[in-house]
Amino acid sequence: MKRNNRDSADSARRITRRALLLGGAQLAFGGVLAMRMRYMQVDQADEFRLLAEENRVKVRLLPPARGEMFDRNGAVIAKNEPSYRIVLVPEDAGDVEQVIARLANLIELDPDELAKARKEISQNAPFRPVTLADRVSWEAISRVAVNAPALPGITPEVGLSRQYPLGPDMAHVAGYVGPVSDYDLSKIDAPDQLLLIPRFQIGKVGVEAKLEDSLRGKAGNKQVEVNSAGREMRELNRREGQPGANLQLTIDHRLQNYVQARLGRESAAAVVMDCESGDILCAASAPSFDPNLFVRGISVKDYRDLTENKYRPLANKAVQGLYPPGSTFKMVTVLAALEAGEVTPDETVYCPGHMEISNRRFHCWKRAGHGQVDLLTSLRESCDVYYYDLALRVGIEKISEMARKLGLGERYDIPMSAIARGRAPTKDWKLETYGQDWVVGDTVNASIGQGYVLASPIQLAVMTARMATGRALAPRLVKSIDGVEQPMPSDAELDVNPEHLRLVRRAMYSVSNHRKGTAYGSRIIEDELRLAGKTGTSQVRNITAEERRRGVTRNEDLPWERRDHALFVNFAPYKDPKFAVAVVVEHGGGGSTAAAPIARDITLQALYDGEPPLEAYPKAARSKVKAQQERLRRERREFLKRESDRA
Structure with missing residues (x-):
């Protein structure tokens, strides 16, 4: 049946209207898409560039130098000394045990330190660095650096460790530092990210603990470029931290x-x-006691000897x-x-x-x-x-x-x-x-x-x-x-x-x-x-x-x-x-x-x-005092020699 002219005109008008609506919708969608693309490519270009950079750039915290401690005359009570360590980032290592096995072929690993590291790996997030070996020699650091391609996730680092030159003399006043423990973290509502660095040291007792905030300083950071395997390729930027405050005590x-x-x-x-x-x-x-024993974790035997001593x-x-x-x-x-x-x-x-x-x-x-x-x-x-x-x-x-x-x-x-x-x-x-x-x-x-x-x-x-x-x-x-x-x-x-x-x-x-x-x-x-x-x-x-x-x-x-x-x-x-x-x-x-x-x-x-x-002194006491002075001088010389040999 043929359509009459009126029906044809109505149909044509409806088609035209639909076409206009569809075209308008497409145009609007295209406009929104274009605006969104412009917003993302121009207005948010820096943000997306940063996200892309983060896929190949990692930021590492740099622990600051701890403030040092001196007596009233300037003698060093507590100082920092270089300490070399081997660190592993589990997520970058792939097969962690295989990497550890390769490392063990290059340097000697302490079984106790290794057990502690494995425990930390199981308990912490995979991006958290874990220390596998501490206070290693420069020769060991060199061997690890030379074999870096075969050790993904492994990084040799140099840090600072606390040292107490006066040993037992100042132990009860200065106190000592030690690695951050779970107990330490449990006492802090919002712990400083520094405290999450593996084996980071904080004050445990004495002035070291009571003035921890002043002595600790503020963290710096470095940006490093990594390849697809997570291996650090080069350092892009570095901002040094703010060292802790130096303290001078009234002690002579x-x-x-x-x-x-x-x-x-x-x-x-x-x-x-x-x-x-x-x-x-x-x-x-x-x-x-010798506070240096506590700096990296005292042995069970040494600690028992101290706690079981009736003289406390x-x-x-x-x-x-x-x-x-x-x-x-x-x-x-x-x-x-x-x-x-x-x-x-x-x-x-x-x-x-x-x-x-x-x-x-x-x-x-x-x-x-x-x-x-x-x-x-x-x-x-x-x-x-x-x-x-x-x-x-x-x-x-x-x-x-x-x-x-x-x-x-x-x-x-x-x-x-x-x-x-x-x-x-x-x-x-x-x-x-x-x-x-x-x-x-x-x-x-x-x-x-x-x-x-x-x-x-x-x-x-x-x-x-x-x-x-x-x-x-x-x-x-x-x-x-x-x-x-x-x-x-x-x-x-x-x-x-x-x-x-x-x-x-x-x-x-x-x-x-x-x-x-x-x-x-x-x-x-x-x-x-x-x-x-x-x-x-x-x-x-x-x-x-x-x-x-x-x-x-x-x-x-x-x-x-x-x-x-x-x-x-x-x-x-x-x-x-x-x-x-x-x-x-x-x-x-x-x-x-x-x-x-x-x-x-x-x-x-x-x-x-x-x-x-x-x-x-009274005459009656002089011979005894003379012998006592000679003994104390001799003991002092022996102490200084031991400290010199240890250093």
Whole structure:
């Protein structure tokens, strides 16, 4: 059937309309496509060029040089030394075990290091580099470089490793670094990418750990061109990292070395503080250890030897150790009584060798008693009964308040690990801690530095410096950072009557320079350098009434762990204090016999800035001191030779 003209016209119009719509759609699509192509080829050209570059260019982090550490005179405490290592990137290696086998034919691989590397490969992402061999020789690096085409994914690298030239002398102060562990990463919310570099070293203890952020620095990077197999072909660009800050500590390494040697095989600690600035010149803890053992991971045997040693060489006793201060605390008690107006210098107390308090007998160290004693005599001869009497008048609150004024019971803001707060107890403290009321016997014990009172050697040094100067000195350990002098802590006037401090200082002088003084045998002969000090002996066991009846067992007849701690604090010179010294010898017996001679020798070493003349010692001690000086010089020479051979 033929279409009429009208139908044909309608059909033609519909076809034309569809064609126009289709053509318009095609034109629009072509326009959008053209615009998109222009956007991608012109506007986003740089971005896509970068994506293409990333297929052949890899970015590697460059660890910065760790800041170095120096003593107050510029001697190196911690430095960096070149270290060669072989690194594997698993995703670039293909067959990892085959590559490792080829490498083992070229250089010797440590089985333990290899086991550690395999573990890291299984746990980490395939793009994370893994160290197969550390501290390899230059010859080994050369062999690997020559055979590079047969070792895909293998890269020889040179880095920096930490080294401690002074060895055990500075171990407890500087601390040490070690490879980043999973435990380290677990403590950080958003770890720096540097920490993911294989075997990257961070501070573990001591200044290394406490000032890690300053010492670490900031990473750099390098861009390297790689081929289709992932082999590095050439370096395209390099941006060096920002090295860590260099630190200068207040420690005098020569004095520190002498003190470590003088403490010898004792389990002991000693602190020397500058009475003018508060600078810590020495913070020694014995026995010590070699921090270099920890830098690349200490062996199981070496670590067991340290942890199973009853003298606890890993503990920094100078700041971590807490001890009953014994009779060194008597200056605190007498100052509290003087400030409270409860005693006068001339007032006497009768000491028959004990005091009955609340149906309990509190003994003096001198069984026969001291008779009538005043303030000066009580400190000079260390009469306990005199302080029992003061304690009953003054009370624990005022005694502990004075202790805190003098720096006890305070955690100092210095970059060392596990600094102990110590304890200046109060009634509320005992109730909160033990749920028990404070009793009068607690106050009596505290008055002679026993019972709940605890102090560290550094706190005792601060206490002594404050009494010597009348200023609220605080310790400082960092002298400068990148050459910028660090501010000294506040040293406002101590809130104690200066006349009362003079009385105590005069009594301390008598302790060391009067024939009846408990430290007379450890005096300094040179008039202008005479020291003022106080002995202390703190019990670590309970002496029963039965033992007292039959006679108290001598320290030397007891097992080492049950002997008394020996303490001595002093400042010198008496007329113009320059140094404050505190010595604690764990289970050393008596303060006058074990701690005082060490403190006297340390004080002389500081005063003379080196080995003192024999004429500075009492005549009776000179032959012993001469032999001791010769032994220490010999040990120092042997140490320096060992360090030289190792380097």
